[in-house]
């Protein structure tokens with residue numbers, strides 16, 4: 001008979017969506033990268049539409065609570081918050097569920113600024129945050145043809161998680177071995 005562990009999927013997919021409106025005089029941050037532009041994204045936090053979509057994709061993949069439930073806009077703690085915090089919490093939950101990120105793909109839909117010149121920087125930053133190689137991060141940008149959303153930035157993200165074979169246990173073991181080795185060294189020094 002299969003145990004609960006056997007039934008745990010080896011891979012899980014997650015999807016996230018977000019949108020924010022542009023406002024003058026607000027810094028523009030997308031994918032954790034500051035972009036030069038005369039408008040930025042409004043919202044309770046720093047308005048990083050891409051990191052919010054990725055955060056929801058990570059949380060969705062493990063069937064967790066969504067970003068709004070974990071970081072309610074009504075909570076003054078998150079006013080102007082760096083969205084890296086949200087992503088970090090989602091990633092922590094992914095790890096404790098026993099998974100790691102395999103790859104992530106996103107589409108950004110916005111009229112301006114052009115993302116092309118910044119795409120590599122965004123991919124690099126998101127790769128660092130998700131702790132994967134940049135070639136596992138896709139960031140595509142489109143203009144909102146026919147959507148009538150020229151003052152809005154929209155992000156869609158999908159992530160694939162892969163099962164991380166019980167990494168926490170060997171790490172602890174190594175740590176206690178190291179501690180034991182440390183004790184032995186200390187003792188032998190004392191002995192001398």
Ligand SMILES: [Zn+2]
Pocket residue numbers: 018019020043047048049052
């Ligand atoms: Zn958002």
